[in-house]
Amino acid sequence: MNFESFREKIGYQPVLLGTIALLASGALALASSATSEAIAAAEAKDLRDSLSEVLPQGMADNDFLKDTVELQKDGKTVTIYRARQGETVKAALFKVAERGYAGDIQVLMAVDLEGRTLGVRVLKHVETPGLGDKIEVKKDAWIKSFDGKSLGEPTPDKWGVKKDNGIFDQFAGATITPRAVVKAVKGGLEFFAAHKSEITG
Template sequence: MNLDAIRDKLGYQPLLLGIFGLLASGALAVVSNAAGPAIVAAEAKDLRDSLADVLPAGLADNDFLNDTVDVDRDGKTVTIYRARHGSDLKAVLFKVAERGYSGEIQVLMAVDPAGKILGVRVLKHSETPGLGDKIEAKKSDWVHAFAGKSLGEPAADKWAVKKDNGVFDQFAGATITPRAVVRAVKGGLQFFATRKQEITGQGA
C-alpha cells in the first residue's frame, strides 16, 4: 500500500471519531433529559417521606415541600419546611449538623411553634457500624429521647450526655457520636428560638 493511500485513510479517522463522539453525546443528552423528571420526583418523594417520618402521625395535612422559607444561620441558608393542619401551623422542620467521630452527622428535627421537639431523625452519618450507628432510629430508640424536650426542659446545662452530667444516654465506646447529636439538636433549638418569627411567619 502506498503512502498516499494510507494518508487518505488516516484523514477520515478524526472525522469518524468526531461523528461518533457527537452521536454519543446526543444519546446521553436524550437519556438524561428523559430520566431527569423521574430522578427529581424520586428525590422529592424521599424528602417528603423523611419529613413525614419525623412528625407524629396525622399532625399535618399539607405538602411540606411547597410551604418553605429560607433563613440564614451563620452565613448559611437553612430551608425551613412548615407543617400545617388546615391553616394552623403545627410544626417546622429543618436540618442541622455537627461533626461526629468519623464525619458530619446530618440531623432532621421537627419543632412545634412553642419550641418543643416533636421528633428527631439522623439523615446521614459515617459513624462506626455497631457503635455510633445507634443514632439511627431503625437500630435504636435512642434518638426518640429528644421528643418532648425544649430549651427549658431539660435546663441548658443538662443538654449533654450523662457522662458530661447531662440527661442523655451515651453509647459504650462511642461517646463522641451522641455528644455531637445532642449539640446539633440543642443548636437547632437555639436557632429556632432566635429566629422564631422569621421561621414560623407568625408575630412575635
C-alpha cells in the same frame, strides 16, 4: 502504502471518533432528559417520607415541600419546611449538622411552635458500624429520647450526654457520636428560637 492513502486514514479516524462521541453525548442527553422527572419525583417522595417520619401523623394538611422559607445558619442556607393545618403553622422541619467522630452527622428535626422537638432522625452519617450507628432509629431507640425536649426541658446545662453531666445516654466506646447529635439538636432548637417569627411568618 503511499502518502495520500495514509493521510486519508489519519483524517478518517478523528472524524469517526468525533461522530461516535457526538452520538454518545446525544444519547446521554436524551436519557437524562427522559429520566429527570422520574428522578425528581423519587427524590421528592424520599424527602416527604423523611419529613413525615419526624412529624406526628395528622399534624399537617399541607404539602410542606411547597411551603418553605430559607434562612442562613453559620453561613449556610437552611431550608425550613412548614407544617400547617389550614393557614396556621404548626411545626417547622429542617436539617442541622454537627461533626461526629468520622464526619458530619446530618440530623432532621421537627419543632412545634412552643419550641419542643416533635421528632428527630439522623439522615446521614459515616460513624463506626456497631458503635456510632446506634444513632439510627433502625438500630436503636436512642434518637427518640429527644422527643418532647426543649431549651427549657432539660435546662441548658443538662443538654449533654451523661458523661458531661447531661441527661442523654452515651454509647460505650462511642461518646463523640451521641455528643455531636445532642449538640446538633440543641443548636437546632436555638436556631428555631432565634428565627421563630421569620419561620412562622
